[in-house]
Amino acid sequence: MVVGDVTTGTEVLVIGAGPAGYVAAIRAGQLDLDVTLVEKDAYGGTCLNYGCIPSKAMITATDIAHEARHAEAMGIHADPAIDLSGMVGWKDDVVSQLTSGVEKLCKANGVNLLEGTATFVDENTARIAHGGEGQGSETIEFEHAIVATGSRPISIPDFSFDDPPVLNSRQALSLESVPDSMAVVGAGYIGMELANVFAKLGTDVTVIEMMDSILPGYDDDLKRPVKKRAEDLGIDFHFGYTASEWYEPGVDIRVVAEPVDGAAANGGSEAPRASETGSGESASASRETIEDERLELDVETVLIAVGREPVSDALDLEAAGVETDEGGFIETDSRARTTVDHIYAVGDVAGEPMLAHTGSAEGQVAAEVIAGEPAALDHQAMPAVVFTDPEIATVGMTETEAAEAGFDPVVGQFPFRASGRALTTGESDGFVKVVAEEDDGFVLGASIVGPEASELIAELGLAIELGATLEDVAATVHAHPTLGESVMEAAENALSRAIHTLNR
Template sequence: MSAYDVIFIGSGPGGYVGAIRAAQLGLKTAVVEGRETLGGTCLNVGCIPSKALLHATHMLHEAQHNFGTMGLKGKAPSVDWKQMLQYKDDTIGQNTGGIEFLFKKNKIDWIKGWGSIPEAGKVKVGDDVHDAKHIIVATGSEVSPLKGVEVDEKTIVSSTGALTLPKVPKQMIVIGAGVIGLELGSVYARLGAEVTVIEYLDHITPGQDAETARQFQKMLTKQGLKFILGAAVQSATKKGNKATVSYKLRKDDSEHTLTADTVLLATGRRPYTDGLGLAELGVEMTDRGQIKTDDHYRTNVDGIYAIGDAIAGPMLAHKAEDEGMACAEGIAGQHPHVNYGVIPGVIYTHPEVGSVGETEETLKEAGRAYKVGKFSFMGNARAKANFAGDGFVKILADKETDRILGAHIIGPMAGDLIHEICVAMEFGAAAEDLARTCHAHPTYSEAVREAALACGDGPIHM
C-alpha cells in the first residue's frame, strides 16, 4: 500500500478542507470515507440540504404573503413536494461532486471504506492497511439519543429522516429548540404543518444572547410555531402512523401528552468515534466523549490528531474547516492559529440569526464593564422596502476601550452581515472604527454601522 504524509479519516468540512490544504502544502494526502459521496454529514444530510429546503419554503412564504403587496398578481404556487426534494438532492449532488473534482485537482486519494487505526502510523480500510506519518480523525458527530425516544426515521425521525419525509405532515412535534430543530421546524411550518417545539430549558437556542432569543421566539411564534418550554420529554411512542410524546413540565411536575404525524428528535449531536479503535490505542477522551487534544490538535498518542465535532468546542462546519487547515499547516511546519473568540454562529431561518463573541450574560458573569449599541431594522430603508424590518443589530463593546467584544443580529441576511463584525474583531477594532467606515446606501449593512454609532453618541436614523 501507498505511504502517505497525512491521512484524514472522514471527508466532512474538517476532513476535506484540511486535506486540500495539506495537498497545497506539498504533503502526500489521502482521505478515508465510507459514504458513497464526499462531504460528510454537512453536505449530505445536514447544512446543505436543509438550506435548500429553507430557501424553497421561504420563496413559498414570499409568494403567499408579499407578492400581492408588490403588485405581483396571480395564483399562489402549489407545493410539489417530490420536486422540492429533487431540487434538494440536486443541490447535494452539485456540492459533493465539486469536492470530488477538488480531490482530483489536488491529487488527493479517496480511500473508499470505513477506517480504523490498528496502531499509530497505520490506517486499516477493509483488508488493506495504509501507512501514514500523520493520521487526523475528522469523523464528525451523530445524533444524540434521548432516553425513551427510539428513532425509526419514518414516524420518529432525526434531522436525517426529516430531510426525506415522503409527505408533509399535518402535525409535527420537534423535541429540542436548538438550531436544527428550529430550522427544520420552520421549513415544515411554512409548508403548512402545525409545528410544536418542546424544549427542556425555559428559553430557546441555548447559549444565545437572551434578548435575541426572546425576540427570535416571538418572531417564530408569529410564523405559527408553538413552544412548550421547561418541559422534560419522558417518551415518544409510535402507534400506527402517529406518535405520542409524553412530557413533564418542570415547574409543577405535571404530566402531559401530545400526538403528531411526525416527531423530530433535535436534542443535539455527539462525537462519532465508533470503530476507530481509539480505546485500544489508549487515546485520551474527555468526560463528554470527545477526543482530548492539545492546542495543535495532537492527541496523547504520537502521530494521531483530531479536529471538528470529534473534539471540544462548538459543532460547526466552519470551526471544523479552520481546524482542518490549521492542523495541516502545523504538520507542514507552519504556525497557524484559530481564534475561538471569533467563530460566528448562524441560524438560517427567516429572519436569520447571526452571533459572534460574548453575550450580555457571559460579560455579566465575567464582571466585565460593557456598553450596548443597538439598532432596529425598522430604521433601515432597504429592510422596510423588502418586508424585513423585524429584528435588530446589537453590538457589545468594552465600556472603557470601545473594543468590540461580541455582536448579535436578528434580521435579513444576518448570517452574512455578522462577518463584517468578525473581521473587525479579528483586527481588534473599536465600535467607533465600524461607525466611521462608510457603508453603501441603501443596504442592510447600514444597520451594523448604526449599531456601532449607538455605542457612541447615538445612531442617525433612530
C-alpha cells in the same frame, strides 16, 4: 473472492471527508504533503449531504413560498402550490453539485481518495475496511493522522430512528410528502430551523423542550423575535417537558411527554385541557391534552432534535493511545493535537463549538502544523449562526462576557425597523448590537437578529480579527440603502452619534 490485505504508506492520513476532513486534506496537499483521505459514506460529510446545505436549501425554498403567500401588503396575491418531491429533488441536485466539487478539488490538489472505514491498529497504523462483499481491507502506515469523523444525531430512549414515524434531521429533510402534524423534540438550532420549515410547508408543529426557552445559550433579546415569529407561524411550544414514549393508538401516533423533575414548567403556548374543549381536542391538527401535567400529542410524525454526539466509538482510539472525554469527544489543544502529538482531531468529533466553519478552520490549522508552520486556532472571532426566521448571528463576546473578562463594555444598537432597506424587504424585526471596550473603542463582540444576519456578522467578525475600533466601523462609508448600514449605525450609536436612531 476476498482481496488480500495490502500495506501502503502515507505522510498524512485523514479519516472523514466532511468540511473539517476534506479541508485538512486539501490544505495538506497544497503544502506538498502526501495525503490519503478515507471516507466511508459521501464526500462532504453530514454538512454537505444531510445537514447544513440540505437544510438551508429547504429553508430558502419554504421561505419563498411563505413570502409569496403573505405578500398582500406589497400588493402581491398568490397561493403557491408546493411539490415537496420536486423541492427535495432540487435540494438533492444542489447537494450533488457540491459533493462532486469536493471530490474534484481533492484530486486536483493531489489527495489520494480511499473509500472505506478506518480503525486504528496502533499509533502509526490504521486498517481500512472496504465496503461491499469481497472488497477486503488494507493497512495504512502513517506519519500523521487527522481524525475528522464528525457527529451524528443523538437518539433518546424509546424513540428509535428505525421506526418510520420517528425522524432525525436527515430523515426529515428527505420526506416525500408533507406531514399534517409533527412533534419536534428539542428547541435548539436544528429543532427550530426545521420547525420553521415544516410550519411553512403547512404542517401543524408542536415543539417540546426540556429547558425553559428556545435556543439555550442565546440571549433573551435575540430569541424573542424568533419565538414570536414561530408562534405567528402557528408553532406551539411546551417547555419543561421531556418526551418519554410513543405508541400508535390509531391512525396517528401518540407522543407522551413528562414534566422535568415532575414539575409542570410549560412556558409556551399551553394546550387547552380536555375539560375546557369539551371534546378533548384542540383546534389544531395535532390533538393535544394535558392530564395531571402529563402531555400527550397525537401527531403524524415526531422529529428528534436533541443534539449531536461524536462519531468516535468505532475508531479504536485506545489502540493509538488517543484519549476522549466522558462524552466521547477527542480532547485537543489550540493546534488540534490530541494526547498523541502526531494524531490530530478536527470538527465535531473534537467538541464544541460544533460548527462546520470551525471544523474547516481546525482542519487548516492541523495541516499547517503538520507542515511545520506556526499555526493555531483563535476562537475569539468565531461566528455562530442560527438560520431561523429571523436569523440569529453572533461573534465574539456578549456585554456580560466582556464585563466578566475585565473589560468596561459599551454597547451600541440599531433596530432594523429604522433601516430603509429592511423596510423595503418587508423584514424589519430585530437589531444589530455591537459591544466594545469603552476606553479605546476596540470591538469585542456583536450579535444580530434579523434579515441576513448570517451575512452581516462577517463584517463584525473581521473587525474583531483586525482589532478594529468603533471609530473604524463608523467611519467606513456603507452603501445606501443596504442592511449593512445597520452595522455602521450600531457603531455610531455606541459612540453616541447615530443619525437614524436615538442615541444611548
